[in-house]
Amino acid sequence: MYYFIINPHASNGKGLKIWAKVQKYLNKTANAQSYEVFMTEKSGDARRFSRKLTENSTDHKIITVIGGEGTLNEVVDGSCLDQDNISIAYLPTRLDDGLARCFRRKLHFKDQLRNLFHEHEDRVLDYGVLSASGVSRRFVASSGIGFDAAVFQDLYGEKCECVRRKKKIHIGRMTYLKTFLKELQKAKKTRGYIDMDDEVRHEFNNILFISAHVHPYEGGYKLGPNADGADGYLDLCIVSTKYKWRVLWIM
Template sequence: MYYFIVNPNSRRGRGESIWKKLEETLRTYGVDYQVFLTEKPGDARGFARTLTEGCRDSTIIVAVGGDGTVNEVLDGLCFCGSVTLGYVPAGSGNDLARSLKLPKNPVKCLKKILHPEHYKILDYGVLTYGEDEVFHRRFAVSAGIGMDGAVCHSLLNFKAKSRFLKLSAGKFTYLFAGVIQLIKAKPSKGYILLNGVRKVEFNHAYFISAHIHPYEGGGFKFAPDADSEDGQLSICIMNTRKKGNLIQVLLSALFGRKSLNKGARFYTCREALIHVEQPMAVHVDGESCFCQTDVQLRCIGKRLHMIV
């Protein structure tokens, strides 16, 4: 039995049309399946929890949607039994699919899931935030605080986004939103504590991102050295007095190169604690975690079993 968790509204309704094609293929092959269609944020998380909570049997869950859909599914999984995750990308960013080199054609992607030849056991991350009430959010691709979080927040209500998506310009949607947030961005003082022992202070941090996979924002390679199977987070800190230096960082990430800008610092660690003096936007896989001053991040190594 295959369980499909589908976001029909991903990429302004593209998820629904993709699911119809997938369903035709499933019926043609006579596959035993059950589908759960999301209607609002949080549904995918709830479906994943219902399917796996207390379950000791082997379960195959296939997410159909964008990185946000995968994020919710991952966040809802209970690893009681053997859980295998499949993914058919149908979003605007699809950074996880890009990193895993999944087929762009959804039917080809489905066929790889139905007739798997390769699996990977991947890391995932956990972000913790909150004071009066503490929240834990898993992430499959990346999490961040600062300008990249602000970009993700703005895209949730970005009215022009649908026009870009119709042109298949997901990366440039993020670039356009990034330019807007670059103009608005203000740096903050603070520090990051790596593995509980190494403290790195900064005075002009615009963003700090933590990566399981190299990409975020629809193909921006902020962490070229990130390895999803090494049990480590790849950290990128953009700390500079000159806001103009951010342009070089964005362009380097856009073209998949590691920034040589002096303001860009890179670290690897199993866990990190970040403190900023001014509240800054936080995201996990592009999903909002509001504005925070303190967050904790850690890598859970070799836990997520995926069909690739």
């Protein structure tokens, strides 16, 4: 049995288009009747669907996510992974998807489907956990605090508003750059410290942002160049500088 969690609005409706291709392929195979589909309508749906599918499950299940990294994050966060009986596959809606780029595999779409349904090979990958105010969330690629997070909050907040108004929006490089500069102008530095695994404390006086990386990419930029999603380590990128405009050269 195959299970699909689909964000139909991902990448301006591309999620739905990809699902149409997958469904057409499925209907030509022996798996024509052995799948179930869950369509998201709002933030949190993918998390709720994955929890429903995996909670108290004893059978092996393959959950395929069609959407962006946000949808994948929700599925991983909501899944019960305490037993080794859940496999999660990912069909990204964007060609420049950061997580997909980490695997360095450029397969034709039909080859991807063939791998998924006929000769799939499982890989064990890491995920991170962010805890704050008594709440914990898993993340599959990266998590940012400070200026870094403000940029993405601004970008995706604007995107959600446009989706509600049924307008199309493409977050391209120019849109990202404009938001980056706007948030950088407003950004405030702060003092803080990091406690590492070896119990050594590192203190910083002018923290602009901290990002934690399971995989190298974030927003198209390779902020964690040595991050490896299967090495058991979390890579940190810490930007602390008196002159915040230096971040333009750092990035």
